[in-house]
Amino acid sequence: xxxxxxxxxxxxxxxxxxxxxxxxxxxxxxxxxxxxxxxxxxxxxxxxxxxxxxxxxxxxxxxxxxxxxxxxxxxxxxxxxxxxxxxxxxxxxxxxxxxxxxxxxxxxxxxxxxxxxxxxxxxxxx
Numbered sequence: 237x238x239x240x241x242x243x244x245x246x247x248x249x250x251x252x253x254x255x256x257x258x259x260x261x262x263x264x265x266x267x268x269x270x271x272x273x274x275x276x277x278x279x280x281x282x283x284x285x286x287x288x289x290x291x292x293x294x295x296x297x298x299x300x301x302x303x304x305x306x307x308x309x310x311x312x313x314x315x316x317x318x319x320x321x322x323x324x325x326x327x328x329x330x331x332x333x334x335x336x337x338x339x340x341x342x343x344x345x346x347x348x349x350x351x352x353x354x355x356x357x358x359x360x361x362x
Contacts, residue, residue: 253340255339255340255341257283259339260283260290260335260339260341261281261283262276263334263335263338263339264279264281264292264294264331264335265277265279265281267330267331267334267335267338268281268294268296268327268331268348270330270334271327271330271331271334272296272297272298272299272323272324272327273298273299273300273354273356274296274297274298274299274354275354278296278297278354279294279295279296280294280295280296281293281294286344286345287344289342289343289344290341290342290343290344291343291344291345291346291347292331292332292335292343292345292346292347293347293349294331294346294347294348294349295349295351296348296349296350296351297350297351297352297353297354298320298323298324298350298352298353298354299353299354299355299356300313300316300320300353300354300355300356301313301316301355301356302355302356303355320350320353324348324350327348328346328348331346331348332345332346
């Protein structure tokens with residue numbers, strides 16, 4: 237009996253891997269929830285072909301501190317990540333990177349439509 241040769245590098249195997257749309261959507265919802273401080277169930281995700289890459293469209297609320305907290309301490313907005321626009325813009329890159337890293341899919345872009353605000357104190361969404 238002879239031993240199999242040691243694997244000294246990556247080897248291409250015949251066949252293919254597919255990730256279902258439902259699995260991609262679940263990953264996108266979780267990444268968005270993490271980036272914007274909301275429940276994954278509140279995030280709607282849809283996909284489109286963009287010249288062979290995937291374009292991700294999201295409709296989601298965003299987690300923000302209560303207005304009363306902001307009135308008492310205006311620095312609360314910066315400590316929570318900035319304005320709604322600032323947070324949405326920075327979330328795009330985070331979501332794109334997370335979805336690509338976790339699924340191996342190539343995304344061309346992430347479009348975010350903010351549908352509402354979920355207030356939270358600290359790490360808790362109200």
